[in-house]
Amino acid sequence: MNQLDSMRIFSKVAECLNFADAARQLGISNAVVTRSVATLENHLRIRLINRTTRRVALTTAGQAYFEGCQDLLRQLTAMEQRILSTTAHPVGCLRIASPASFSQSKLAMILTAFRAEQPHVSFDVTVYETINEIAAENYDLCFTAERRLRDSSMVCRPLVRMxxxxxxxxxxxxxxxxxxxxxxxxxxxxxxxxxxxxxxxxxxxxxxxxxxxxxxxxxxxxxxxxxxxxxxxxxxxxxxxxxxxxxxxxxxxxxxxxxxxxxxxxRTVWMLYSGQPFITQVVRSFIDFVVDRYRDEDAVLARPTRSTRMALGSNDARIQ
Known part of the structure; x- marks a missing residue:
């Protein structure tokens, strides 16, 4: 039993005091509503609704349970709205690794432009000389400028060729x-x-x-x-x-x-990041921003691809 769904269905029945009206408003069948309420009552081992051929009424326990369901569902709605608000406006600290050459030439301009659009985002930047100095997977994003990209299990996005x-x-x-x-x-x-x-x-x-x-x-x-x-x-x-x-x-x-x-x-400037399915909104927002910024330049943008065997060996090389 999905108890949360059953609580939502029961609450709608308690509001309408009519199984058919509740089913219509929820967009489900009468049978699903009836079965869900019965399953909930069996789970609680108590009758919540008295139903006859003429009327539907809440029992004393049903009224108390309805009030509790309303409180819980209001809290859940408020929590979801807070989460959606956070994802709509990225907030947080981006952990970025960058080679010294890129940090000296382009990175500062990128961070300044992104911060102007997303003022609630901050940055923690690690500057390195060679990619061997760091573990790219320990960062939200990693920039690297390579003649030949080393093997990587991360998503590797080519940005611009130098x-x-x-x-x-x-x-x-x-x-x-x-x-x-x-x-x-x-x-x-x-x-x-x-x-x-x-x-x-x-x-x-x-x-x-x-x-x-x-x-x-x-x-x-x-x-x-x-x-x-x-x-x-x-x-x-x-x-x-x-x-x-x-x-x-x-x-x-x-x-x-x-x-x-x-x-x-x-050599190509690459942006490396994790391909995990639940990537945070702040990271996704920054990735999209960087890609859009380079799209109008003399770039070699390609679809992001996960690969363990990627190399840039000629002018026509692409991520495989």
């Missing part, structure tokens, strides 16, 4: 000169992030491929450290374009070798 550029500061160029061919890089000071795919950079032009072996003067896992070193004039660096947009616009960094195509120069 590309690397080779840059140097004007001070470095004034001191060491500007390379005009990839081969000339062997005579220059190279700053290398350890997330680079290889210890060489490969370029292409109409004449074919040009592979340049690297002997860096600085190696670090931090893209931000590479960027800072490049801005100060320490050497030539390969950095994601979104990380140096402002510096390129202001002239504190200059793009080099623009007549050559840099191979393996793309």
């Amino acid at each position: 590309h690397d550029v080779v840059v140097a500061a004007p001070a470095y160029i004034a001191r060491r000169g500007q390379p005009t061919t990839p081969a000339a890089l062997t005579e220059h000071d190279i700053l290398l992030a350890t997330d680079a795919p290889n210890r060489y950079w490969e370029f292409r032009d109409l004449n074919g491929a040009h592979r340049v072996s690297l002997n860096p003067i600085l190696t670090t896992q931090s893209l931000l450290a590479v960027k800072s070193a490049a801005v100060t004039g320490l050497g030539i660096a390969r950095i994601a374009n979104v990380l140096v947009e402002r510096e390129l616009a202001e002239g504190s960094l200059v793009a080099l070798l623009r007549d050559f195509q840099l191979d393996s120069n793309e």
Whole structure:
């Protein structure tokens, strides 16, 4: 027996004092109403309603039970309204993990715009250098910028594709000169992030491929450290374009070798989150907001897919 449903049906009968009217208002059959009230009486082992061919009346116990049902159902309705109010207006703290490069370039703008729409949401952001430093499943959402996405059991949503550029500061160029061919890089000071795919950079032009072996003067896992070193004039660096947009616009960094195509120069910003069926409204609201924000940009949005074998290996790669 579903006691709550039986209580609702009994309460409607007690209001109408008519089984047929109660059935019509509830949108169920007379037989269901009669059977439900009888089941409830059997469960309580007491008669709640006296019924004859002419009239329906509550017993003394039935009147007391009806009043109790009304109180309980009012409380239940109020609780449901509070829950629905909360889900209609997201409230809570979002636990977000983000790579340092994304947190420095795009994340702050996203959080500011979302907070303007949802002022009752706060953020707890963990910044990391490499995805190996964190357990993505411990967060509501995790952003990651990868050339090749590692195996994941989470929902993985591609947001936008970035590309690397080779840059140097004007001070470095004034001191060491500007390379005009990839081969000339062997005579220059190279700053290398350890997330680079290889210890060489490969370029292409109409004449074919040009592979340049690297002997860096600085190696670090931090893209931000590479960027800072490049801005100060320490050497030539390969950095994601979104990380140096402002510096390129202001002239504190200059793009080099623009007549050559840099191979393996793309990485994708992914948003990872749990696919659990009862995802909270605040998380769902933020996911939808981020996806909508990138939809109008030069994005590679695809349907979210759960997969344990996902890779981005070429321009045409998609989540499988």
